[in-house]
Structure formats: structure tokens, C-alpha cells
Amino acid sequence: MALAVKEKIILALDVPNRRQAGEILCKFHGQISWVKIGLQLFCAEGPKVVRDARESGFRVFLDLKLHDIPNTVTNAIQAISNLGVEMLTVHCLGGPSMLDAAVSAAKEANIALLGVTCLTSMDENETRAIGYTASPTNVCLNLAKLANMFGLSGIVASPLEIRPIRHLFGDNFLIVTPGIRPKGSSLADQKRTLDPASAFQAGSDYLVIGRPLYTAPDPVAALNAIVKDIEQSTKPQTY
Numbered sequence: 001m002a003l004a005v006k007e008k009i010i011l012a013l014d015v016p017n018r019r020q021a022g023e024i025l026c027k028f029h030g031q032i033s034w035v036k037i038g039l040q041l042f043c044a045e046g047p048k049v050v051r052d053a054r055e056s057g058f059r060v061f062l063d064l065k066l067h068d069i070p071n072t073v074t075n076a077i078q079a080i081s082n083l084g085v086e087m088l089t090v091h092c093l094g095g096p097s098m099l100d101a102a103v104s105a106a107k108e109a110n111i112a113l114l115g116v117t118c119l120t121s122m123d124e125n126e127t128r129a130i131g132y133t134a135s136p137t138n139v140c141l142n143l144a145k146l147a148n149m150f151g152l153s154g155i156v157a158s159p160l161e162i163r164p165i166r167h168l169f170g171d172n173f174l175i176v177t178p179g180i181r182p183k184g185s186s187l188a189d190q191k192r193t194l195d196p197a198s199a200f201q202a203g204s205d206y207l208v209i210g211r212p213l214y215t216a217p218d219p220v221a222a223l224n225a226i227v228k229d230i231e232q233s234t235k236p237q238t239y
């Protein structure tokens with residue numbers, strides 16, 4: 001059971017350089033399988049950080065949230081196709097032609113493609129400011145429908161949208177959820193959040209957790225506390 005829960009936690013490696021990334025990888029070696037490399041680290045250090053993580057035995061989710069014209073996105077996916085990345089994000093707002101092209105390139109590269117829906121840092125005020133009249137949940141559901149229609153492997157969504165997405169698309173569509181905050185921890189810039197156990201129970205396939213882990217005084221103890229919490233909440237009740 002512990003192994004199954006840890007396999008579903010993706011550590012967001014949001015640090016400024018390769019040295020700090022290496023220190024975190026060392027701490028979590030043998031503890032979790034997945035790391036997420038995002039814009040900060042990839043912009044600073046490039047593909048070598050992906051190779052570092054692979055060589056240390058981690059599976060890599062490359063979160064570049066690609067959002068450009070179909071030709072550019074296709075070329076970007078081809079450029080990373082030999083890095084050993086297993087999951088990659090594109091932004092669903094790129095629209096049908098871009099998603100279509102991205103899916104073809106990702107299939108060719110054997111990478112699971114995830115569509116970013118509505119950022120977990122956006123609440124109703126933020127979505128209104130960019131011209132949406134629908135709620136963040138409905139924005140997310142519309143973009144998830146588009147991702148599903150164009151054959152993406154799944155989506156990235158806030159944990160608050162797990163149940164309606166699962167209801168629409170069943171189990172064969174990955175739901176990856178950032179915006180995970182253990183009870184009592186700081187929300188920082190995240191707005192649509194849930195605690196790890198509730199997100200797990202709602203049916204998230206993968207919980208993306210960054211600051212609550214890597215800024216903790218003892219990151220591995222913080223991971224173990226989250227895993228324990230999830231296991232306790234999923235134990236069948238005995239009467």
C-alpha cells in the first residue's frame with residue numbers, strides 16, 4: 001500500500017539550479033518514483049537536468065506547458081523526444097489544431113501528453129479578467145473535453161475538479177493534480193486547493209506536490225506524513 005501511494009506522488013522540482021535539484025534528488029532517492037521538472041529549472045539548466053533525474057533513477061514529468069502554433073509545438077516535442085521524459089504538458093488553450101499536432105508528435109515520441117486546463121492559481125476573479133464568463137470549474141471541464149476529444153492521455157486540473165472529470169471520462173483518462181496542500185500548510189499562490197488525502201480519495205491519478213515537501217525542515221518526514229495521512233484515510237472502516 002505504501003508503495004502504491006508513493007508511486008502516485010510527483011515531486012515538483014522547482015529549484016533554481018542543478019546543484020539544488022541534485023540535493024533534493026538525493027534526499028528523495030528510493031522514496032518516490034516521479035519528479036516534475038518545470039519552467040524554472042528547465043530554463044536555467046536545460047535538458048541536462050532531465051538526464052540527471054533519469055540517471056538517478058527517477059521518472060520524469062516535463063511540465064513546459066507548451067502553448068504555441070502547431071508547427072512550433074510539434075518541433076519542441078520532437079526536440080525533447082530523446083530525453084526519456086514520460087509525461088509532458090501542453091496548454092489546452094492552444095486549441096484544436098495545436099492539440100491535434102501535439103498528440104501526433106507525442107505518440108511518435110512515446111510520451112504521455114497532458115493538457116493543462118485552468119491554472120490552480122486562478123480563481124473566479126482571474127478567469128473573469130481574461131474574458132471567461134464560466135466558472136474556473138466549467139472552464140476546466142470545457143478544456144478537459146477538448147483534451148479528451150483530441151486523444152490526449154489526460155489533463156492537469158485542480159483537485160476540486162477531479163470528481164466531475166472522472167464522471168465524464170471514466171478511469172481511462174489521467175488526472176494529475178497540483179494545488180495540493182496538507183491541512184495547515186501555506187497556500188502561497190495556489191487558490192483551488194485540497195489536502196492530499198481528499199485529492200487521493202476524489203480519484204486523482206497523480207498528486208503534484210512542491211513547496212509543502214521541498215521547503216519542509218525534513219522533506220522526507222513531510223512526505224511520510226502525507227503518505228500516512230492518505231493511507232489512514234483510505235483504510236476500510238471496521239465496526
Ligand code: C5P
Pocket residue numbers: 012014038063116117118119120121156157158178179180190208209210211212
Ligand atoms: O509548490 P506547489 O505544490 O504549489 O507546486 C505546484 C507545481 O505544479 C508547480 O510546479 C506548478 O508549476 C505546477 N502547476 C500548478 N498548477 C497547474 C499546473 C501546474 O501549480 N495548473
